[in-house]
Amino acid sequence: MILETLTSPIILFFALGLLAAFARSDLVIPEALAKGMSIYLMAAIGLKGGVSVAAAGFGPDLLIAALAGVLLSFAIPFLAYALLRSIGRLDGINAAAVAAHYGSVSLVTFVTADQLLTASGISAAGYMVAVLALMETPAIISGLLLARRGTKQSADSGASNMWHEVFLNGSVVLLTGSFLIGLIAGKDGFAPIAPMFEVGYKGVLCLFLLDMGLIAARRIMASKGLTFRLIALAIAMPIGNGLIALGLAAALGMAMPEMIVLAILAASASYIAVPAAMRLALPEADPGIYLSMSLGITFPFNVIFGISLFTFLARMIS
Amino acid sequence: MILETLTSPIILFFALGLLAAFARSDLVIPEALAKGMSIYLMAAIGLKGGVSVAAAGFGPDLLIAALAGVLLSFAIPFLAYALLRSIGRLDGINAAAVAAHYGSVSLVTFVTADQLLTASGISAAGYMVAVLALMETPAIISGLLLARRGTKQSADSGASNMWHEVFLNGSVVLLTGSFLIGLIAGKDGFAPIAPMFEVGYKGVLCLFLLDMGLIAARRIMASKGLTFRLIALAIAMPIGNGLIALGLAAALGMAMPEMIVLAILAASASYIAVPAAMRLALPEADPGIYLSMSLGITFPFNVIFGISLFTFLARMIS
Amino acid sequence: MILETLTSPIILFFALGLLAAFARSDLVIPEALAKGMSIYLMAAIGLKGGVSVAAAGFGPDLLIAALAGVLLSFAIPFLAYALLRSIGRLDGINAAAVAAHYGSVSLVTFVTADQLLTASGISAAGYMVAVLALMETPAIISGLLLARRGTKQSADSGASNMWHEVFLNGSVVLLTGSFLIGLIAGKDGFAPIAPMFEVGYKGVLCLFLLDMGLIAARRIMASKGLTFRLIALAIAMPIGNGLIALGLAAALGMAMPEMIVLAILAASASYIAVPAAMRLALPEADPGIYLSMSLGITFPFNVIFGISLFTFLARMIS
């Protein structure tokens, strides 16, 4: 499995981005293009999920997976916070901000896993997209609770505006919205626009991962607040979170493909939805730290090793 | 017809944009992406029109439709100006600017109608794209004549530059240019580039309408100068203009599909070509008013109700 | 051959851009979109080349073509420098900068030639993409050597940063990187992402050439330092360089399709990779001069006449 992943164009473009940035090339993907591609990917994955759920219908297993996902998203930050405070020796605010990132999920890790799993014959159910959308926000709430408790800070003047930002965050709205559109339009409604969202999908993912590689490497090079302990945690936490998710999924009797995806979601850390919310809710937290960990270390780790690791472990369990 | 429209992904993405913006989500489509999509749509619709006219050849009915379109584009502003001054109680300058918008046409309304009509088995002739391009500019001239007469304003220093802006406006040049390229290249010349302009067409339209929904809703929320009378006119005028066009088309013996499209063109109000020209030619006019009416009210009305209304009426007449 | 080229949509969109800009239309393609399209084209052409070399394998003819290309890229600037100083009456620094542009290559001229040649039944070997990538940089080194010798300038403080810029220039990295990815992934690895990079290819080229037409024409209109002598050289040098390449290719026994492509590469002048390097390495050189010559005159000349000219000559020789 690992060999196939490592020679698939998606991962090779990611590696090209990493190498180009470490070699300090001036290759840059314009921000508007990167935003455009992430909007395209969110719409495509949302629609695909909605259409497949419209076909398969709402089964109990969707509810189980959704509950497991939301539970993980709420709980992981508390575990991560403890590790970050003790082993990571981070102050309260930064520990809470990083914990929120690791409780939440990364769309691109999900999309990349979806591609690599399908390539090796494992296709997870369409409703996992809904689980992805549901897992984005709870972790932010836990993170803010941890930060408040940590510092007895008076209710922030922008609180109302912050809750609003957390739930009406652009990516959550687009992902959930296109999921619902896929659900309403169904197979035949989706047919006329299917070519655009299927033909371009893998190719756009290649160019997007090229950009992710460039930004992840530049993030690592520019990271100032990163201690050796934090780098170790940025690798240990995904593995830990993934194992917890595997245990929970096995206990709930989830099917093998969905089990792998849930583990990868738990192991992934957000770097689009949560950083924007954190910057507004916890301005004191240093974006240098949480972005370097989630984007600079955890994302590359998950894409290159995480996906194969959890596929292997899930196969062993079932 | 209305049910099909309301569940087609194109309209659903428009509704998602409206809802997201009214819920004050921070979802934003980068401006460069929006400009890029509108350039793609104009090239695609222009090429498609040119290729179909190259195949069908120049018949008399193209001339009739073109004449009717240009006549409507010149005449409507005078009617609209009278209504805006009397019922709307608008000052001379603003009435002239808004009238110019309602005499002109909206590309996206045309493209959306083209999609929805084809989906329900009605396909209008390719030359209607030429009528679309021809109807963009006359209304601006009428609008400026109305404004001049209204205020006896001395010839504006930038007059020459303004005429130039009116005729060599980016969207008119791109639309007419790609129409001619489609005409010259013809079916076989177009074949190699057909996939790009056909495969992506409906998908790009979905993402573009998502952006239109976001901007239309934000336009309504930010509109300051909009009185109840103006909102009523922003709905009444499209209906009136559409009916006039239907009457004219019927009198000229146009076929049913072309009759519908002419009515939708007359009912549509511009918000790409005309605002840019007005901002330069009539800087005193308040963009808040003409954009809120054409983009905030008339565009959503036409997309959701207008298209079905004029299809229904045209079926009744013929 | 010329008639086909002149009626192919690619050239027609280029002509539309030229005409629109000369008519001072305000049609503008957003910069982020232009950068995005050039990134797409570089990835697509690199992947295509890599995949075809992976299939055909490394033959001796690839080495010959590569050597010929690098030799031309190193040598041409010295010849061009002499012409620019004598006939062109340019000062040392500007002559060296312009010479570097004419020794290097233009990706879009290569891509356009690739399309037009395939349309008329001539398909060059995939490895010519590698030759394209190899020919980008040597000319910059010759140009800098000429500039140093010309002015005995003390080693520039930014020298190290400049060499880095020359070799790790964004377009060289992306082109070579995607070539290697195509090589590693091979036919089957490329299959899943092939639709995106093939379906969109010609269509994106049309919109990109529309933008090139706009910028080339605006470049000519804004050019201040261009004398009649320089305009003549901007047409003579491509012809001369192309003939030299044809002679070299014939002497080395290259096949006819590869001969044509080598001539077009030698005749083409860079306006993406080299200007960025020159601006950093030779800030004293006036971008107005080298951009007007390479982008404003040589690029249109090559696209409209050069490609057909060298195809005709190559057919005559073999």
Added chain:
Amino acid sequence: MTALIIKKRIDLIVDLPLIPKIVAIGKAAGIEHHTVLSALSGIGTHGSWSDDRISGAMAKANFMTICSAEHAESFVAALEPLLSSYRMIITVTDVGVVRGSHF
């Protein structure tokens, strides 16, 4: 010469996501109007940043407002405690304006 009235121009370099908060603080200090100018990159005590961040959390902008000396004083006073946590810089300059009443 049209008589120019002296007003204060306040410039902030601040993270884009924090602009709504700055506008709220401004309103409380009597600052009704402002303009946000776009910034591309920068280096400060907290390291370098540039706007090509996928998350946008690192993108910064130049918040600018023209206001009376009194409003300027209360605005700066309100912002001072947040300077280091919001990673902002503030500068105050004198400018001449034509329509005194407008600002």
Added chain:
Amino acid sequence: MTALIIKKRIDLIVDLPLIPKIVAIGKAAGIEHHTVLSALSGIGTHGSWSDDRISGAMAKANFMTICSAEHAESFVAALEPLLSSYRMIITVTDVGVVRGSHF
């Protein structure tokens, strides 16, 4: 210390489509050179704006020119009557420049 010569810097916040008109008015007042800086959003007496308008009619920019006091005076005088109809704001600041002759 390189001697600095005092010149005037004029800043306008004006709609993008009106820039060609401003340039023309500037030429008439002896202003040959200028730079347009990009703006993202703002709030003024006429409400809020941001650059994500499909029509671009609402996008604004910061027109800036460095010029002599005399040119500044004639330019401001030419712009004053258009202030409210063009929905512009103008500020004038003193700046030090190195090459006095260049401006």
Added chain:
Amino acid sequence: MTALIIKKRIDLIVDLPLIPKIVAIGKAAGIEHHTVLSALSGIGTHGSWSDDRISGAMAKANFMTICSAEHAESFVAALEPLLSSYRMIITVTDVGVVRGSHF
């Protein structure tokens, strides 16, 4: 009123590809921090430019730094000989800052 300390603000309009060089020259003159503001178009003695260049060689930006009078002097002195070859303009303005030590 929070006491404001007077510092110098230096503004350059310079080609984007040359920014790394300017940063290097700045470091040598003691300038550690700066911000790059984005520019759209302009007209100068060398003709007009706008940012829609495929090559990006023509795109310019507004390099801005707040620094002490001494650092300003050495920075301007270092830049002066490059003014015409780099096609730059420099302006120096006085600004008030809150945290004197920060600049």
